[in-house]
Amino acid sequence: MEKIILDIQNLDIGYDKTLVENINFSIKNSELVGLIGVNGSGKSTLLKSITQINSALKGNIILNQKPIEKYSLKEKSEQMGLVLTNPIINKDLSVFEIVALGRQPYTNWLGLLTKKDKRIIIKAIEQVGLIDKVKKKCAKLSDGQLQKVMLARALAQQTELIVLDEPTTHLDMYHKIYILKLLKMICQKNNKAMLFATHEINLALQLCDKIIVLNDKKAYFGTTEELAKNQVFKKLFPNDLINFDQEQLIFKV
Numbered sequence: 001m002e003k004i005i006l007d008i009q010n011l012d013i014g015y016d017k018t019l020v021e022n023i024n025f026s027i028k029n030s031e032l033v034g035l036i037g038v039n040g041s042g043k044s045t046l047l048k049s050i051t052q053i054n055s056a057l058k059g060n061i062i063l064n065q066k067p068i069e070k071y072s073l074k075e076k077s078e079q080m081g082l083v084l085t086n087p088i089i090n091k092d093l094s095v096f097e098i099v100a101l102g103r104q105p106y107t108n109w110l111g112l113l114t115k116k117d118k119r120i121i122i123k124a125i126e127q128v129g130l131i132d133k134v135k136k137k138c139a140k141l142s143d144g145q146l147q148k149v150m151l152a153r154a155l156a157q158q159t160e161l162i163v164l165d166e167p168t169t170h171l172d173m174y175h176k177i178y179i180l181k182l183l184k185m186i187c188q189k190n191n192k193a194m195l196f197a198t199h200e201i202n203l204a205l206q207l208c209d210k211i212i213v214l215n216d217k218k219a220y221f222g223t224t225e226e227l228a229k230n231q232v233f234k235k236l237f238p239n240d241l242i243n244f245d246q247e248q249l250i251f252k253v
């Protein structure tokens with residue numbers, strides 16, 4: 001059954017000044033949504049507002065039919081997972097131990113893992129392709145592998161929505177595509193909704209169900225085809241170095 005997981009209504013975001021105003025979009029289950037825009041356009045700020053790290057200046061954030069400010073911390077962590085680019089984690093912990101932190105909303109006050117928790121953790125590690133590193137300390141992983149561990153932690157959290165800030169930053173071309181295709185597959189198979197900020201615009205345009213473009217204090221939302229038809233991509237960069245191909249729906253140098 002289709003349902004709206006995240007509904008953003010008339011949202012203004014920013015700090016002392018407004019960065020983007022009147023943002024409106026919604027994400028349904030099984031949808032992968034990419035958030036794009038030039039450096040400093042407000043992508044991280046929008047994600048921080050949605051996840052309540054920052055407060056928005058105006059407007060509503062509705063998570064699963066309920067305003068986000070009405071959730072307790074525990075309730076929110078059962079509904080929404082967050083993957084940050086440079087997470088603060090204790091790198092002395094093993095891959096298993098970090099991914100196990102995703103089970104925190106569900107474990108008892110002793111933090112004991114049940115057999116079911118362990119199954120979920122192993123499955124998440126398998127999904128990101130790191131099962132051979134399960135016992136390895138995170139200090140011994142590459143940046144790209146660490147990024148996959150953080151995704152696995154969010155998967156183990158079993159939330160309907162996962163928000164990711166630049167999940168492919170440290171990855172090579174092959175693994176960027178691997179992770180984005182994995183996100184898409186998980187959305188469809190597990191009926192999850194995902195919102196991720198990215199600079200991999202061409203990949204996002206090809207893989208995402210919907211795109212949010214931040215440009216010039218405004219937010220545009222739609223499918224790649226809809227946004228291209230409305231000339232949204234053409235205005236994104238100065239045309240001297242990069243151009244949007246309206247037929248192939250990709251940016252070309």
Ligand SMILES: Nc1ncnc2c1ncn2[C@@H]1O[C@H](COP(=O)(O)OP(=O)(O)OP(=O)(O)O)[C@@H](O)[C@H]1O
Pocket residue numbers: 015016019037038039040041042043044045046
């Ligand atoms: N804590 C803060 N206080 C005040 N201004 C901030 C703060 N964090 C970010 N900004 C400013 O807000 C603007 C948007 O920053 P943000 O990090 O949201 O952009 P972004 O689109 O994610 O950029 P990038 O692609 O470079 O990661 C920038 O001009 C930045 O300097």
